[in-house]
Amino acid sequence: MIRFHYQGQGYYNIDLSTYEQAFLHNLYYAMLRIRRIEEEIERRYCEDEMKTPIHLVIGQEATSVGSCAALKTDDRIYATHRTHGNYLAKGGDLKAMISELYCRANGCVASRGGSMHLLDKKAGMDGSSAIVGGIIPIATGSALAAQLQSSDCITGVFFGDGATEEGALWESLNFAALKKLPVIYFCENNFYSVCSPLKNREPAGTRIDKKADAFGVNAEQVDATNVIKVYEATLRAILRINSGAGPAFLECIAYRWRGHSGAGDDSHTGYRDPKEVLHWETVCPVATFYNALIDQGLLHENQARRMEEMINAEIKEAFAYAINSPNPVYEDLNKFAYSD
Amino acid sequence: MPWSEAMIKSQTKLPASDPSKGRVLNYTAALNEALTLALELDPNIFVLGQGVDDSSGMFGVTKGLPDKFDSQRVFDTPLSEDGMMGVCVGAAMNGMRPVYLHNRPDFLLLTFNQLVNHASKMHWMDSGQTSVPMVVWAAIGRGWGSGSQHSQAIQSLLMPVPGLKIVMPSTPYDAKGLMLAAIADNNPVLIFEHRWLMKQQGEVPEGIYYVPIGKGVYRRRGDDVTVVGTSHILTLALEAVDGLGDQGITADVIDLRTLKPLDENIIFESLSKTGRLLVIDTGWQMSGVCAEIACLAAEKAFHSLKAPIRRIGLPDLPTPAGFTLEQFYYPNAKNISAVIQKMCQ
Known part of the structure; x- marks a missing residue:
């Protein structure tokens, strides 16, 4: 049975x-x-050389890409445990990311974080938390800092539908609305928290965006299989913030094709129907955009092929770099116990 | 609340202050001065907390600040303790220096996700790329029915958490100097004040000065026993020790001033002379501050010990609200005196 349909x-x-x-x-x-x-x-995950719990973003790429395309480099974003898409879309360094997955000393946080804690401050990928909802107040504090410093920096924070069941989100929305903070809340609703479907967690008919709206935060629901829709909604949010009207909340709906963590789809374990995954694969964010571009004569197959080649070359290079990078040494453990 | 004010006043043994040694201020005025100086010094510092701008000014600690500084520097907050703690973390990670005040440590229990899972770890987790310079302040309550949820001294719950610093002053001089040091520190620093110290008076220099975080100080010098503690119970220990002179018992009384980082050396230095250790704390005895310090002494200064280590903290029970039960619950100078006498027999 398909529980959640594309709408x-x-x-x-x-x-x-x-x-x-x-x-x-x-x-x-x-x-x-x-x-x-x-x-x-x-x-490569089955090789057991990337000793880190991965949370793949396949199926949800448009949220990261559409939103980060509207943000500036020095705008800050904060993420959850599912960091890969946010990190890459904001401009995070690929070699440092893959090195981090391989637990290497030159990983983006020197093997202290792994997949769930990718960071690239130069790119404005400023942090993440593996505690559901934990990063939301911190991102709100980042926006408070920007306001107090009269900076034009906007903060974006990504979190899942599960975080809407945490008090920290609503405490943050209340404060952000009160102070009209320059922050955009991106709720990536993929219908599942690990294996628990929304229907087990929230009353039938709940509209997450409406709840956010009730807190005085301008909210809208976005088809997040569609990169243009996400981009345009983010632009609207930025305009609103720049007009001084305060924070925005975008409920970005897209489906998690893979399991909560690890490699592969885990539908066979029974918590969701494999047909539901197939249903959402028909609205793949990458393929639907490709088809639209081809149909409207805005991309040629040759150009797309060249992109594939460039990406493949970059990936090969990044993995080789990571695999050949040094491991941390004992002395590294005690560094940064406190900030000087 | 006049009732609690009156009681705290009646409970405070005012130490003799010698005005010739310098200006005398009371405890809350010293804290108020520290916050004022800090706010004047650095535009990135801001003070927030529920009720910081109300007429009583957080026991007087923030009194007058809303008139001197604009509403972005000193502001009242939604209750949202967990959310607001995270807001402080995020602001601190991005160039600000929040000072977040709470009436009671009990309310900090709502913030442990941000304190333990986030604030304390960010600097280490991102390999030193971010700092979290923030101060969290709360005043331990006691008496007049404060009861189980308005009197808890929770320092021992946070002591094992890497990345935090924990400060527990006992004099007006230290309250000001440690507050300024905490604000200047680039790490999350918790200050546990005690409500019953707030009527104390003492010499407090004008201007900015820093009491080093992680350094203890001798409040009395003696030969027979080493008494180690912080905050309000230290004043009880001083009363006990001062009363034992007639019996020929003298003690080193060490005010640790900060529990984390912990000044082990001053404890071992004193123990090498006295050979007897009494550890005291305003919190629970079970797995508490006393237990940690006693263990350190047993591990690293065993050769100095002449007698079993003793500890005095709170029993393994919630705080009773009623007056009579409270008298049974809290240690006093008499209890401390009796333990010291027994140790020295």
């Missing part, structure tokens, strides 16, 4: 030619790159 309209009636081709290509390239990187991580 969007794809790229029907969206005229992509209003955007510059280079911009559209960048969006496609960014989503394809995340997909291929995730597939390569997944393919």
